[in-house]
Amino acid sequence: MDPLSRAEPASRTEPRLEHTVADGVATVVISNPAKRNAMTAGMWRALPGLLDRLAADRSVRMLVLTGAGDTFCAGADIASLRDPGGRPQELAVRAEEALAAFALPTLAAVRGYCVGGGSQLAAACDLRFAEEGASFGVTPAKLGIVYPSSSTRRLVSLVGPATAKYLLFSGELIGTERALRTGLVDEVLPAGGLDDRVRAFARVLAVRSRLTQAAAKEFADGREDRDGHWARQARGSGDTAEGAAAFLERRAPRFTWAAPPAGDSPTAG
Numbered sequence: 001m002d003p004l005s006r007a008e009p010a011s012r013t014e015p016r017l018e019h020t021v022a023d024g025v026a027t028v029v030i031s032n033p034a035k036r037n038a039m040t041a042g043m044w045r046a047l048p049g050l051l052d053r054l055a056a057d058r059s060v061r062m063l064v065l066t067g068a069g070d071t072f073c074a075g076a077d078i079a080s081l082r083d084p085g086g087r088p089q090e091l092a093v094r095a096e097e098a099l100a101a102f103a104l105p106t107l108a109a110v111r112g113y114c115v116g117g118g119s120q121l122a123a124a125c126d127l128r129f130a131e132e133g134a135s136f137g138v139t140p141a142k143l144g145i146v147y148p149s150s151s152t153r154r155l156v157s158l159v160g161p162a163t164a165k166y167l168l169f170s171g172e173l174i175g176t177e178r179a180l181r182t183g184l185v186d187e188v189l190p191a192g193g194l195d196d197r198v199r200a201f202a203r204v205l206a207v208r209s210r211l212t213q214a215a216a217k218e219f220a221d222g223r224e225d226r227d228g229h230w231a232r233q234a235r236g237s238g239d240t241a242e243g244a245a246a247f248l249e250r251r252a253p254r255f256t257w258a259a260p261p262a263g264d265s266p267t268a269g
Contacts, residue, residue, distance in 0.1 A: 015040045015077070017050055018068070024061035025202045026054045029068050030118075036074035037067040039117050044076075044091035048098035055103055058258070061206045063102060064198055065125055066109040067118075075116025075139065092117050093148050099124040100154070100221070103259060105205055105213055109198045110134050110185070115173065123154050126217065128185040129201070130176050131194040136184055137173040138164075159183050211239045211257040233257065 015032035028050065030037045054060055067073050076088055099106065099121060108114075108122040111131040116139045122128050130136075138155065140147040147168055156164045159182045167174070179185045189197050205213070215230040234240055237257035246253035 015043055017043055017046050019050060019054065021054070021057060021060060023202070024059060024206045025199075026057070026060045026063045028054075028063065028065050030066070030073045030121075031068035032077070033068060035077060036071045036113055037069075037118070038074050038077040039092070039095075039121075040077045041088055041091055044088070044095045044117075047095040051098050051102050060104060061210070062105040062107065062202055064107050064109055064202070065099070065121060067112070069112075071112035072108070072110040072114040072134070073118025073121060074113045075118055078143075089145065089148065092120060093150060096120045096124045096151060096154075103214065103217070105217065107198065107201070109194055110136075111194055113137075115139055119155075120151050123151070123158055123184075129187045129189060129194060129198060130179065130185045131189050132176055132191055134176050134179075134185075135173045136167075136175075136179050137171060138167040139171040141169060142171040207252060207255075209239050209243065209253075209255045209257065210259065211237050211255070214259055 013033055015035075015038075018029040018031050020027050028047075030039065030043070032038050032040065032043070051063075054063060076092060106125040106127070108125040108128045110122060110128060111134055113135050114122050114130075115135070115137040119136055119138050122136075138147070152164065152168070155167070158164075159167070163182045163184075166172070174182075174184075176185065176188045180188050187197065211230075211233060215226075215233070218226055218230075239253075239255045239257045242255060243253050
C-alpha cells in the first residue's frame with residue numbers, strides 16, 4: 001500500500017483522522033472535507049491516542065502528517081470555539097504537545113491552507129515539506145484568542161521573534177517563498193511533486209541510524225540530561241562500528257539499534 005494513501009473510503013465525509021502504516025511510514029491524514037480539514041474537538045482528542053498506538057508499532061520508522069485532498073488543515077473548527085465547556089484550546093495544545101513528543105522523526109506534508117491549528121500541528125513536526133501555492137497563517141489575532149505560550153515558543157524557535165510577531169500580530173497569510181526563507185518550511189516542491197518527494201525522503205530516513213535520529217531529536221528539542229544515556233546506547237548498539245565498516249567496505253550499513261518499548265527507557269542520563 002502506498003504510505004501516503006488514504007485509509008478510509010473517500011465517500012465518507014464526517015470529520016476524522018485516517019491513518020495507514022506501510023513500508024515503515026505511518027501516515028496520518030486530517031480529513032474534514034466540508035470545512036477544509038478543520039480540526040474538531042473530537043479530532044483533537046483522538047490525536048494523542050492515535051500517536052501512542054503508532055509509537056508502539058515496532059514497524060514504524062517515521063510519521064507523516066498531511067491533509068486530505070488539496071488542503072492541509074484550515075485550523076480549528078470555529079464552531080468548537082463557541083463551546084465554553086469544550087476547552088478547544090486546551091485540547092489543541094495537548095494534541096500539539098503529543099505530536100512534538102512523538103519519539104520518531106515526523107514530517108508535515110503541506111498543500112493548500114495550513115492555518116491556525118493547522119500551523120500549530122505543522123510546527124510541532126520535526127520537518128515541513130510544502131507544495132508550491134501553499135499558504136501559512138497563525139491567526140489568533142483574528143479571533144481574539146491568546147496563543148498558548150508553548151505554541152508561541154515553538155513558532156519563535158522555527159522562524160525567530162520578528163517573523164513570529166508578524167504572523168501573530170497580523171494573522172496575515174504568507175506563501176511558500178516567504179515560509180521557506182524564514183524557516184517555517186524546509187523544502188518547497190512543484191505542484192504534483194510533494195508525495196513523490198515525501199516517499200523518497202522516507203526511504204532515506206528508513207536506512208539511517210535510528211540511534212542517531214533518536215538522540216538528535218532529543219538534543220535538538222532541548223533535552224540536556226541524557227548525554228550519558230545516549231553514550232551508553234551508542235557503546236552497546238554496534239551502530240558506530242557497523243557504520244564505519246560499511247563506509248570502508250563501500251556498502252549500505254545495516255543498523256540494528258531500536259528504541260526500547262515505551263516506558264522501558266530511563267528518563268534521565
